[in-house]
Amino acid sequence: MNLSNHETDSPIWRPYTQMKTTPPPLKVVKGEGVWLELEDGRRILDCISSWWVTIHGHGHPALAKSLYHQAQQLEQVIFANFTHDPAEQLARKLLTHLPDALTRVFFTDNGSTAIEAALKMAYQYWLNQGETNRTRFLVFEKGYHGDTIGAMSLGIGCSWWEPFRPLLIEMDTVPFPATFDDDPEVEIKESQALEQIESLLKQETYAGIFIEPLIQGAGGMRMCRPEFLRSLQTIAHQFGVLMIYDEVMTGFGRTGELFACSKSGTTPDILCLSKGLSGGCLPLAVTLATETIYQTFYSDDASKMFLHGHSYTGNPLACATGLTSLNLLEQTPQRFRALEALHRRYLETWLKGHSRIEQIRVCGTIVAMEIITDQTPGYFNTIGSELRDRFLELGFFIRPLGNTLYLMPPYCISDRELESMYQVISKVLDT
Incomplete structure (x- = not known):
């Protein structure tokens, strides 16, 4: 074996990592609550929920128990011909927490594939009605929707995808009215964005509008107001364009309510969920749609079926942990609301x-x-990697997005543990 960098004992090629210059990875042997235990005995406080998925903390006994019991019953089955209780129960419970207009649940296995399903679903919705010209989508600058080809195309406003631009589907990008505390220009930014969106809708027939509601995640934790989403929904309805929400990150309590659509009082036509869906245990995602959309696929014509699917669609193990995770959120909403x-x-x-x-x-x-x-x-501002390394030396896993520093802890974090994050940020920034 000929390994070309300093990780001479590992053949692993890690994600979003420049393998030539990055320090060796830290080997984790155990996770408990907000803590990660390393092979050398050190403990690291996970300040970002391990890429935003571990909402209840590591090693939660209820999730482990549901995974164990489900593994003894059914670990995997083809979902085109069969169904099972974990998927049925999870789908029904999800719908009780979402706008009534969302009635159908399509299972996939991660955030990118949930977005791919939404992209194809929206296009085929129009195609099944004979509208062959609905091939374009409106997307927001600096948006991120995943790293498969369709998802990258929707995130074309993200600088990461420049190397892949020749491979991508053409999209029209509009401004995202990112705001912050005491922003004096927030209403101006919202008005300008809405004006540009309305102008484009008057010129072109679109299939839909994709947006990360309230918070753009990987694009820099950029936030918009609920008022903007409500105005956007009004315009989308006016022009008969589908509203498609990417709540892969914002779902399951991240915005302070279970879902950003609930917090903003809006109803998307298609909704994508993943990350916290399984409580951080296993890959799992869903794409939800309205009954109106579903009925355009419900036909005697086989060519009108939704032409999409994955081997691990509706995996029983993941669905079982997802159901348990949602039960935990119902039982302890104060943890994410506080x-x-x-x-x-x-x-x-x-x-x-x-x-x-x-x-x-x-x-x-x-x-x-x-x-x-x-x-x-x-994202490519080097202060991010410098800060990450400094925080790790002090026992905190904080992974800035370039010069954007953010915290997204598991909900089980104690007041004292949360305050310690701010203390270490203050200490590092002072130096």
Whole structure:
């Protein structure tokens, strides 16, 4: 074996990592609550829920128990011909927490594939009605929807995808009215974005509008107001265009309510969910649709079926943990609803007026801010990797998006543990 970099004992090629320059990975042997235990005995506080999926914390006994019991019953079965209780129960329970117009649940296995399903579903919805010209979508600048080809195309406003631009489907990009605490121009930005969207809708017949509601995640934790989503929905209805929500990250309590659509009082035509859906245990995703959309596929004509699917669609193990996770969210909603007030308390105590940060914003369980540097702002600003390494040395896993520093902890975090995150941020920024 000929390994070309310093990770001479591993053949693994890691995601979103420059393998030549990155430090060796830390080997985790156990997770418990908000803590990760390393092979050398150190403990690291997981401040971002391991890429935003571990909403209840690591090693939750209820999730482990449901996984164990389901593994003894049924681990996997083809979902085109069969069904099973975990999927049926999870689908029905999900629908009780979502707008009444959403009635159908299509299972996939991760956020990118949920988005791919939504993209194809929206296009085929129009095609099944004989509208062959509905091939274009409106998307938002700096949006991120996943890293498969269709999902990258929807996130064409994200700078990451420049190398792949020749492979992507053409989309029309509009401004995202990103805001922050005490933003004096928020209404102007919203008005300008809505004007541009309306202008494009008058010129072109679109299939749909994709948006990460309330928070753009990987694009920099950029936040918009519920008022903007309500205005956007009004315009979409006016022009007969599908509203498609990517709640892969914002779902399951992240915004302070179970779903961003509920918090904003809006109803998408198609909704994508993943990440926290299984409580962080296993890959699982769903794409939900209205009955109106579903009925255009419900036909004696086989060519009108939804032409999409995956081997692990509706995996019983993942669905079982998803059902348990949703039960936990129902039983302890105060855990995710209380975090915004705590974030604001510790921001006031430890970071208010700090000379190195600006544009602080908070939504539910998520806080974000911009680190002021001499470099160009964005994902490739090197301050991100410098801060990540400094935080790790002090026992905290915080992974900035370039110069965007954010926290997204598991809901089981204690007040003391949360405050310690702010203390270490203050300490590092002071140096």
